[in-house]
Amino acid sequence: MSHEPVENDPIADPPPLEEELVAYLDGELDAQAERRIEQLLAADPTVRETLRQLEHTWELLDDLGAADVDETFTRTTLEMVAVEAEEEVRQVTAELPRRRGWRLAMQLGGLGAAALAGFLAVALLRPDPNRQLLEDLPVLENLDQYEQVGDIQFLEMLREAHLFEKEDGHGT
Incomplete structure (x- = not known):
């Protein structure tokens, strides 16, 4: 069961500015990037509103507190990850012969095209x-x-x- 992100999904693919604002809130930016974000915040009210919404989200997450999970949850989660990894390995392994066959066909086609080009060159250029x-x-x-x-x-x-x-x- 593969979870691929849906196109245009803001959660799966956030815009670069939001990523930088999150990094700003977490204190993960270097001094130059931090100054650039602060200049954006001073100049653009939309950026300020986005930052305010992210801060509010952080506060709500802090209010939730950490969830207590037991060992069963951890084990089942790891088992699901292992099953997903096995499925990916099976898919990649199943695709290998097809990829090899395609690669071989392309190589043989290239070899045939080169042989045909050589034959035509000799036939046209050599005096009869x-x-x-x-x-x-x-x-x-x-x-x-x-x-x-x-x-x-x-x-x-x-x-x-x-x-x-x-x-x-x-x-x-």
């Missing part, structure tokens, strides 16, 4: 040796014919003679 082969494919397909020509000058003479022009009038 097959690309050059594809560009040279027409030459390679006719290599036997080109080897029989023997000399480039002979091919240039044929081109200048316009013997191999296409029907549309453009030479290749």
Whole structure:
């Protein structure tokens, strides 16, 4: 059974000024903080009213006196604290495998992302040796014919003679 503070609960989460005023009443402030509170009290009637209400509360608490409790109360209170602590340990222990699994999944995901980034970097940045082969494919397909020509000058003479022009009038 966990007692978590309700949001905006003034008892569970008092404003910082009230905490300082309580410390002022208890004499727990250092000299500098005490002077600052006294300056606030002199300048702000709202702060003075808050301090007056806190002093009144302290007086009422003093009038109540200390409650007499027997050993049973102390024992049951300690038992309740122990049960609460055991429950918290059980909850934390139950969450550990889930946290470990989540952490492992995140690590594996990061590793996979790094591997993918590395693969893409290599694939995009490294020159593809097959690309050059594809560009040279027409030459390679006719290599036997080109080897029989023997000399480039002979091919240039044929081109200048316009013997191999296409029907549309453009030479290749």
